[in-house]
Amino acid sequence: MSQTRTIQRAMSRRSMLKLVGGSGLALAATACAAAAPAPPTAAPTAAPAVPTAVPAKPITTIDWWTVTSADIGSQAQQEALIAEFNKLSAKTGAMVKPTFLPDDGFSEKMTTVLGTGTGVPDVSTIVVDSWFPAASDLRDLIARDKVDINQYAKTFFDTRCRFGEKIIGLPITVGATMYFYNKAMFDAKGLKHPEWGYTMQQWLADAVKMTDRSKKIFGAAMPTRLWRGEFFAFGAKPMSDDGKTVEGYMNGPKTIKAFEFMVDLVESGAVPTKAEFDVLRTEGTGPIDLFNTGRLGFAGLNNGQFDQVDKAGVKFGLIHNPAVEGEDIFTNAWTLQLGIPAASKNRDAAWEYVKWLTSEPGQRFLMNNRNGAYTPPMPALWPDHPGKKDPRLDFFFKIIGTTRHVWEFAGKFPYFAKATRPGQDLYDGIYAGKIKRADVKSELDKLVAPMQKIVDEERAKLGLK
Amino acid sequence: MAAITSTRAGFRGSQKWQTRLNVLATLAALTLLAVLVVGIPMGWMVTTALKERTPIFAWPPVVWPNPVRFEHFTETLTAIPLLQFSLNTLVLCALSIVGRMASCSIVAFSFARLRFPGRNILFAVLLSTLMIPSQMILIPQFALFKTVGLVDVFNGYLPLVLPSFFGNAFFVFLMRQYIMTIPRELDEAARIDGASTLQVFWRIIMPLCKPPLVVITVLTFLWTWNEFMHPLIYITQFDSYTIQLGLNMLKGRFNIQWNLIMAGSLMAVVPCVVLYFFTQRYIVGGIASVGIKG
Numbered sequence: 001m002s003q004t005r006t007i008q009r010a011m012s013r014r015s016m017l018k019l020v021g022g023s024g025l026a027l028a029a030t031a032c033a034a035a036a037p038a039p040p041t042a043a044p045t046a047a048p049a050v051p052t053a054v055p056a057k058p059i060t061t062i063d064w065w066t067v068t069s070a071d072i073g074s075q076a077q078q079e080a081l082i083a084e085f086n087k088l089s090a091k092t093g094a095m096v097k098p099t100f101l102p103d104d105g106f107s108e109k110m111t112t113v114l115g116t117g118t119g120v121p122d123v124s125t126i127v128v129d130s131w132f133p134a135a136s137d138l139r140d141l142i143a144r145d146k147v148d149i150n151q152y153a154k155t156f157f158d159t160r161c162r163f164g165e166k167i168i169g170l171p172i173t174v175g176a177t178m179y180f181y182n183k184a185m186f187d188a189k190g191l192k193h194p195e196w197g198y199t200m201q202q203w204l205a206d207a208v209k210m211t212d213r214s215k216k217i218f219g220a221a222m223p224t225r226l227w228r229g230e231f232f233a234f235g236a237k238p239m240s241d242d243g244k245t246v247e248g249y250m251n252g253p254k255t256i257k258a259f260e261f262m263v264d265l266v267e268s269g270a271v272p273t274k275a276e277f278d279v280l281r282t283e284g285t286g287p288i289d290l291f292n293t294g295r296l297g298f299a300g301l302n303n304g305q306f307d308q309v310d311k312a313g314v315k316f317g318l319i320h321n322p323a324v325e326g327e328d329i330f331t332n333a334w335t336l337q338l339g340i341p342a343a344s345k346n347r348d349a350a351w352e353y354v355k356w357l358t359s360e361p362g363q364r365f366l367m368n369n370r371n372g373a374y375t376p377p378m379p380a381l382w383p384d385h386p387g388k389k390d391p392r393l394d395f396f397f398k399i400i401g402t403t404r405h406v407w408e409f410a411g412k413f414p415y416f417a418k419a420t421r422p423g424q425d426l427y428d429g430i431y432a433g434k435i436k437r438a439d440v441k442s443e444l445d446k447l448v449a450p451m452q453k454i455v456d457e458e459r460a461k462l463g464l465k
Numbered sequence: 466m467a468a469i470t471s472t473r474a475g476f477r478g479s480q481k482w483q484t485r486l487n488v489l490a491t492l493a494a495l496t497l498l499a500v501l502v503v504g505i506p507m508g509w510m511v512t513t514a515l516k517e518r519t520p521i522f523a524w525p526p527v528v529w530p531n532p533v534r535f536e537h538f539t540e541t542l543t544a545i546p547l548l549q550f551s552l553n554t555l556v557l558c559a560l561s562i563v564g565r566m567a568s569c570s571i572v573a574f575s576f577a578r579l580r581f582p583g584r585n586i587l588f589a590v591l592l593s594t595l596m597i598p599s600q601m602i603l604i605p606q607f608a609l610f611k612t613v614g615l616v617d618v619f620n621g622y623l624p625l626v627l628p629s630f631f632g633n634a635f636f637v638f639l640m641r642q643y644i645m646t647i648p649r650e651l652d653e654a655a656r657i658d659g660a661s662t663l664q665v666f667w668r669i670i671m672p673l674c675k676p677p678l679v680v681i682t683v684l685t686f687l688w689t690w691n692e693f694m695h696p697l698i699y700i701t702q703f704d705s706y707t708i709q710l711g712l713n714m715l716k717g718r719f720n721i722q723w724n725l726i727m728a729g730s731l732m733a734v735v736p737c738v739v740l741y742f743f744t745q746r747y748i749v750g751g752i753a754s755v756g757i758k759g
Contacts (some may be wrong), residue, residue: 063701067717067718068717069717069718069719070718070719070720071716071718099701099702099703100703100714101697102697102713102714102716103713103716103717103718104713105693105694105697105710105713106714108694108697108698109697110605112603112607112698113607115604116604116607116608116611118607118608118611118612118616119607119611119616160722197531208605215524216524217524240557280522282717282718282720283717285719288719288720289518289521289522289721289723290522292519292522293517293519293520293522293523293524295520295522295523295524298696301719302719304719305719308719308720312518312519313519
């Protein structure tokens with residue numbers, strides 16, 4: 001009780017309630033004024049640039065959910081893009097209002113709204129497999145407006161924009177993971193720089209030579225997750241080409257080799273610890289900060305990261321994902337599908353934006369406004385790329401044009417990510433040093449039944465025989 | 466004989482001192498460990514905020530930033546409107562605190578003082594909700610708010626604040642336990658003087674409940690200030706973002722600006738530290754005084 005009395009002396013009931021209530025009301029009033037919806041930043045300030053004789057359409061404002069990224073650009077760059085589109089609003093009948101989301105929460109937010117079917121954006125990238133069924137089929141609009149889908153790089157379009165018979169989006173940007181190698185580290189050890197055809201064994205041997213664990217310098221990094229290009233490079237597949245059978249594939253001889261190589265890589269000591277790697281890698285790419293600090297010989301990074309490495313002052317070369325003799329070279333290459341959720345109430349207006357952004361004017365604007373950091377999915381525009389004099393861009397075009405893409409296989413099956421998820425634990429176990437080479441086969445055997453169950457269930461849900 | 470007794474006593478005395486010293490040394494070591502566990506990440510945050518990007522992950526670690534980059538703070542404020550986001554978050558905190566204090570206190574009073582059928586069962590049901598992970602109710606709650614048309618109200622703030630006005634199992638438990646430590650004689654005396662139940666609650670119980678109310682205030686502030694997922698789901702206007710959403714805007718898919726994130730985080734930590742500084746004696750008192758009577 002004495003403690004209570006002390007507190008009573010310090011603050012009377014009335015003063016406390018006044019304080020809490022008063023500050024709450026004051027803050028509420030301030031924020032309502034401050035947080036009132038601002039007009040879209042990209043709203044056109046000038047009269048629409050269309051002939052006055054054309055009757056203006058009623059304008060629909062559409063909501064575009066986006067993130068700031070190396071793929072599409074900074075907030076300012078995207079706002080400039082939207083301003084460009086909004087100039088056409090009298091003609092298109094659409095105005096875009098962007099919602100910039102944190103990259104970390106984008107998937108969670110989309111999954112929530114698509115799951116409930118409410119509160120969906122009108123336009124978004126439809127990048128996660130589980131979202132595909134919730135995307136609008138664009139074939140009728142493509143046919144109506146005679147959009148030529150052959151203008152897009154075929155592999156990218158076919159692997160990411162199609163979902164069964166449907167077309168669920170049109171592509172923006174192309175990117176690919178390449179192996180960046182630190183030239184100074186190679187030279188310091190007197191190693192020959194990698195050339196086209198560079199193999200897994202060469203990679204492992206060079207990585208070991210560059211590693212100095214006492215200085216926390218590592219030769220290479222592990223692939224960021226299971227079933228990246230490094231696995232397909234062995235000819236491995238988690239299931240049959242028709243996507244029905246797991247037995248003989250997930251535990252097949254080529255998959256076993258791929259997993260055994262990962263054990264070798266971990267046991268070589270040439271890669272950072274799992275803890276370091278988990279913290280420092282970015283989504284889908286290797287630990288760029290380690291590479292930029294000169295502590296990593298090889299890092300799987302992408303074309304959107306050239307300038308970051310340049311800024312860090314690291315002299316680097318590029319090579320494809322290491323290859324395996326007798327097998328194709330594989331690359332993790334991607335495009336982003338810009339689509340319209342089926343629950344959007346503004347499908348026609350949303351289509352106007354999707355159509356414009358994925359057409360030549362929109363793509364050319366993005367390409368020129370990004371100082372060469374953006375590559376459109378239209379090969380016809382590549383000769384005009386602002387960064388065309390950069391030999392690294394040539395290498396990037398060679399990679400995406402001549403190697404096999406991971407998505408050629410993975411993109412065929414909307415259940416690929418879900419079906420292969422059980423294997424991630426095994427991969428993590430290998431990285432943590434808990435799985436030995438001799439155990440790989442039996443561990444893979446154990447995965448077959450749970451993966452087959454998922455495949456069967458997902459195919460049944462999708463109505464696939 | 467007297468000499469032997471005195472020697473024994475001296476020996477026992479020195480043993481006692483030795484034991485005390487051991488206890489003190491253990492406590493000091495544990496305290497030092499706790500300080501290191503908290504202090505090293507905090508120190509890393511401070512130095513990272515002031516470093517250029519490349520030395521952040523250098524090995525051996527570069528402890529002192531050279532050159533010191535204070536401009537990371539201004540760069541962070543330029544990159545995202547952190548002050549606006551802070552103000553938005555303060556509004557949410559204030560409204561959530563008001564809601565939690567109002568609802569939890571009255572529910573806790575009912576459980577502690579009123580007799581009604583099924584009281585214990587209801588209390589058990591309430592406590593069992595503590596075991597439901599918040600992620601599990603995220604989607605159903607969103608669907609519910611969307612169905613009743615509340616999602617976009619006040620820039621998405623209403624669905625964030627409204628649940629606070631319907632209590633919180635942990636805080637109800639906390640307050641109920643505290644109220645049960647207040648002698649019933651006080652209520653009875655007030656009733657003899659003609660006070661109604663509400664008057665007993667408002668005039669007798671509430672003035673004595675400041676310690677748990679302060680705990681509710683501080684914890685609600687911290688939870689709301691640091692909340693990421695719910696604001697992410699409900700807020701769609703960039704200008705209405707909370708501070709955690711804002712800080713996450715600095716983390717790109719292929720590029721994490723560690724020094725700016727740390728500068729922003731450092732600024733974001735300040736209100737929490739200030740609040741704790743001014744309320745720590747209430748928090749300790751509030752939590753310690755709960756559970757004396759079950």
